[in-house]
Amino acid sequence: MNNSEQHMDKASRFYERYADFSNQQIKDILKNHKDYQESAVTAAVKIAIERELIHTEQDLLGPEYQSQMSYKWSVFPEIHNAYLYKRVRASIFRVLFFASLIPTIYGVMKYAEGQFNMTYLGVGAGLTWFLLTFILFKTEKLVVLFLQVVMIILVFFILGYWLLSQHYFQTTDIAVLVIGTMVLLYLLFYLKKLIQTKPEEIYRQ
Structure with a gap:
């Protein structure tokens, strides 16, 4: 199958998906067409022409279908594009799943040193985090x-107390703990924002 045939096949599938979309949803896709796959735009244009929302694809060059860029800065930017939403969501979950490996590997290393209490703590924390992330991924x-x-937060205070109680501790250890905690908290709060502001297209797929 050549590129042209692949494009038409994808466009056909998008057409079937968008067929039940409202006129406003189709207009939203056209207005933000630069954020969508070419095949998705092709399908939306075809539907828009059939519904007489536009006359030709050239109408997308008009001001009505040029998205207005917002330069308002936000810590947790909203994502209205379904495709981009899925990509960002998937990336966040990949990081969260990967985070479960850190305490697990730490626990395995402590097992080799004969520190079984730290082994149970590390592996237990890693498995618990993985399980919670998996449940969140499936249920939101x-x-x-x-x-x-x-x-x-509990791990932060426990590890922080343990590090500070050592006779000799590296400042970098504290820095890594703080940065790691902030990154994970940011990702979780951003994920919360994404779940609460899910694009309508996601619900209709």
Whole structure:
């Protein structure tokens, strides 16, 4: 199958998906057409022409279908594009799943040193984090996200206290702990924002 045939095949699938979209949803796709795949725009244009929302594809060059860029800075920017939403959501979950490896690997290393209590703590924390992340990925229940936030805060204070209680501790250890905690908290709170502001297209797919 050549590129042209692949494009038409994708466009056909998008056409079937967008067929039930409202006129406003189709207009939103056209207005933000630069954020969509070419095949998705092709399907939306075809539907828009059939519904007489536009006359030709050239109408997309008009001011009505040129998205107005917002330069308002936000810590947790909203994403209205379904495709981009899925990409960002998937990236956040990849990081969260990867985070479960850190305490697990730490626990395995401590097992080699004969420190079984630290092994149980590390592996247990890693498996618990992985399980909570998996449940959140499947259900998007905010209560699960809340449990992860609580878990991060508890680990932060426990490890922070342990590091500061050592006779000799590296400043870099504290820095890594603080930065790691802030990154995970940011990702969780951003994920919360994404869950609460999910694009309408996601619900209709």
